[in-house]
Amino acid sequence: GEAMSIQTYNGAAIIAMSGQECVAIASDLRFGVQNQTLACDHKKVYRMHDRLYMGLSGLATDAQTLYKRFVFKHNLYRLREERDMRPQTFASMVSATLYEKRFGPYFVEPVIAGLDPEEGHAPFIAGMDSLGAMETAKDFMCAGTNSESLLGVCETFYRPGLGPEELFEVISQCMLSGVDRDALAGWGAVVYVISKDQCIARTLKGRMD
Amino acid sequence: GGGAPGMEYVMGIKGKDFAMACVSATAVQQIITMKHDEDKVMRVDDHRMLVTSGEPGDRVQFGEFVCANVRLRNMRHGVKTSTKAVASYARQELAKALRQGPYQSNLLVMGYDEGKGPSMYYLDYLATMHEMNVAGYGYGSWFVLSMYDNLWHPDLTQDEALGLMQKGIDEVRRRLSVAPSSYMITVVDKDGIRHLKTLEYGS
Numbered sequence: 001g002e003a004m005s006i007q008t009y010n011g012a013a014i015i016a017m018s019g020q021e022c023v024a025i026a027s028d029l030r031f032g033v034q035n036q037t038l039a040c041d042h043k044k045v046y047r048m049h050d051r052l053y054m055g056l057s058g059l060a061t062d063a064q065t066l067y068k069r070f071v072f073k074h075n076l077y078r079l080r081e082e083r084d085m086r087p088q089t090f091a092s093m094v095s096a097t098l099y100e101k102r103f104g105p106y107f108v109e110p111v112i113a114g115l116d117p118e119e120g121h122a123p124f125i126a127g128m129d130s131l132g133a134m135e136t137a138k139d140f141m142c143a144g145t146n147s148e149s150l151l152g153v154c155e156t157f158y159r160p161g162l163g164p165e166e167l168f169e170v171i172s173q174c175m176l177s178g179v180d181r182d183a184l185a186g187w188g189a190v191v192y193v194i195s196k197d198q199c200i201a202r203t204l205k206g207r208m209d
Numbered sequence: 210g211g212g213a214p215g216m217e218y219v220m221g222i223k224g225k226d227f228a229m230a231c232v233s234a235t236a237v238q239q240i241i242t243m244k245h246d247e248d249k250v251m252r253v254d255d256h257r258m259l260v261t262s263g264e265p266g267d268r269v270q271f272g273e274f275v276c277a278n279v280r281l282r283n284m285r286h287g288v289k290t291s292t293k294a295v296a297s298y299a300r301q302e303l304a305k306a307l308r309q310g311p312y313q314s315n316l317l318v319m320g321y322d323e324g325k326g327p328s329m330y331y332l333d334y335l336a337t338m339h340e341m342n343v344a345g346y347g348y349g350s351w352f353v354l355s356m357y358d359n360l361w362h363p364d365l366t367q368d369e370a371l372g373l374m375q376k377g378i379d380e381v382r383r384r385l386s387v388a389p390s391s392y393m394i395t396v397v398d399k400d401g402i403r404h405l406k407t408l409e410y411g412s
Binding site for chain 2: 010031033036038039042059060061064065104
């Protein structure tokens, strides 16, 4: 194959969006190695607890390693604190964990979506680069091999104050259109819509190319 | 240096109640074929196997390392470590080594668990793990994966899978200029791990 570029070795697309008392987070399902597609059921969104999900784009092995590390850290937190982590707290922890490896980083770009239990389950969305430089957003956050195309389509279709069903429609359309311009992402998508009392996961059928 | 990446042929298929692997049986150093009957399947226990490929030293060392540690755990706790746990453990060791001294070995972890049935895990040298029904490594997989996508179905029998493996080998020998000259087919099911066939071709 060609020279290996670490950030595009596997391929991914992640979008998180906030709505009215709900958030949604979606990822594509492709598992590939450079130009070869190996599977179309590889989710890149991970559940931390009922109201906190994290998407990890970038190198798949680092995403898997980091997910296990964060489950470990969150489990210890829950034992000590007897409560789940707030999304803000978790995002800070992710940022710190990535920066620890400043001169030999994990090749991932996380996107975090959750509901803050201390602010009336207010939506929380954040994203960061592979060194942990974090930004929060009120509307949406994108990451992946072609994040520009995701940003463009989100900017166009997003409206504030969407309910769970409308949010699902908007984020789904953005994901399906966005990945069509990315050779390394797509092959279906999974969407999680998180509200105060439930989380609905749906799998989207998209173009399998 | 050892095995050139891509020259080995590894394909794995998970069927209704079994998992089958077809691996090239040639051991190559530079331009010399040292051996035509190298068995690249390592038995973890009666119902779990590691199909290893890649750099010859790393392949054997890592395979034996995983087998030894899993067997030790089984002895200490009086359990049979499940296929998923074996794969997760192997993944962890590969991930630890990745930024220190990586093992250049790609694996398929295949096994049969009572109550759960067969399973197969793709586990590459970067420690990327994914459960799959059809998986493979090397240049040969470029030809064969898409063929198997078409022919695979969830109720595949062992005979059908054997037919698929033969089709895969035939395709690779017809179209891949560096196709290996010998192959071994191994299966794991509720009755254990069995070597089914060794196929040697003239060239």
